[in-house]
Amino acid sequence: MIKSTYYDKIAHVYDQTRWLTQSIAEEVADFILELVDATPETSFLEPGIGTGLNVIPFIRRGYSVTGIDVSQPMLDQLRQKLSEIPQNLNLIHADASQLPFTDNSFDVVLTVHMVHGISNKKIFLDDIARVLKTQGFYLNAQWITPPARMEFERHFRAIVAKYEVEQAPKRVNKVIEEINVEDYFRSKGYQSNYVIAKEWTVSNTVEELLSFFQLRAYGLCWLVSDEIFPHVMREFEKFCIEHYGTLETELSSKAKFEIWAYTAS
Ligand SMILES: C[S@@+](CC[C@H](N)C(=O)[O-])C[C@H]1O[C@@H](n2cnc3c(N)ncnc32)[C@H](O)[C@@H]1O
Numbered sequence: 554m555i556k557s558t559y560y561d562k563i564a565h566v567y568d569q570t571r572w573l574t575q576s577i578a579e580e581v582a583d584f585i586l587e588l589v590d591a592t593p594e595t596s597f598l599e600p601g602i603g604t605g606l607n608v609i610p611f612i613r614r615g616y617s618v619t620g621i622d623v624s625q626p627m628l629d630q631l632r633q634k635l636s637e638i639p640q641n642l643n644l645i646h647a648d649a650s651q652l653p654f655t656d657n658s659f660d661v662v663l664t665v666h667m668v669h670g671i672s673n674k675k676i677f678l679d680d681i682a683r684v685l686k687t688q689g690f691y692l693n694a695q696w697i698t699p700p701a702r703m704e705f706e707r708h709f710r711a712i713v714a715k716y717e718v719e720q721a722p723k724r725v726n727k728v729i730e731e732i733n734v735e736d737y738f739r740s741k742g743y744q745s746n747y748v749i750a751k752e753w754t755v756s757n758t759v760e761e762l763l764s765f766f767q768l769r770a771y772g773l774c775w776l777v778s779d780e781i782f783p784h785v786m787r788e789f790e791k792f793c794i795e796h797y798g799t800l801e802t803e804l805s806s807k808a809k810f811e812i813w814a815y816t817a818s
Pocket of ligand 1 (some may be wrong): 622649664
């Protein structure tokens with residue numbers, strides 16, 4: 554059975570509270586197509602496809618795209634963006650920890666903000682290497698949080714920490730070795746290449762960011778109960794007025810779409 558995650562609860566506000574716009578995603582897609590030397594036959598797999606922010610440009614341009622996600626509501630958001638599911642898109646509602654594909658199936662496997670959530674990375678990375686074609690590319694990417702938002706988040710974290718109740722440590726049945734993705738692919742003889750696909754400026758007023766937190770759009774908003782959360786938000790809003798002067802203050806900083814590209818040498 555597929556367990557529900559907090560993405561089920563935030564799927565409807567995911568896109569609006571992130572900062573990868575459709576036009577930036579188009580530019581990133583251009584960059585990736587050049588990076589992997591794409592032909593019209595190039596096939597893509599995105600485990601943890603979410604609402605499709607990264608791959609919609611590939612789908613619209615007719616590339617073969619397969620996406621897997623454990624969250625049905627995230628997949629539903631993706632479906633709503635397309636008038637109908639095109640022939641070149643295969644969406645699978647499943648846990649991507651083990652990939653249900655035969656060996657040598659894809660030219661490009663893309664993960665974005667996803668690998669950290671996989672409990673047994675060794676099995677997952679073995680599987681990525683297995684489903685990749687011989688000359689394929691594994692792109693492990695992230696669009697990092699712009700510094701101004703990061704700072705905003707740190708202020709929230711400091712307040713929420715005061716309300717957090719100590720959780721009993723979870724029972725861990727077996728220790729799973731933590732794996733570094735870079736080390737893993739290098740040890741398998743892959744070449745690695747770090748590239749920045751795109752840098753862009755993200756601007757939001759304090760009021761707008763507060764409204765995103767009010768929607769509980771981020772994992773750290775779920776560290777406290779439904780009863781406690783309004784107290785945290787009241788204290789945070791008070792802090793913001795004192796710290797930023799007014800809720801109309803604009804916070805601007807640069808976001809980056811970073812990619813670690815691995816290919817068999
Ligand atoms: C931070 S979101 C990123 C979504 C998308 N890649 C993006 O960049 O917007 C992480 C996504 O990975 C999915 N996910 C997390 N663990 C997963 C797993 N084991 N199998 C499939 N999907 C998973 C979540 O449901 C969520 O949609």
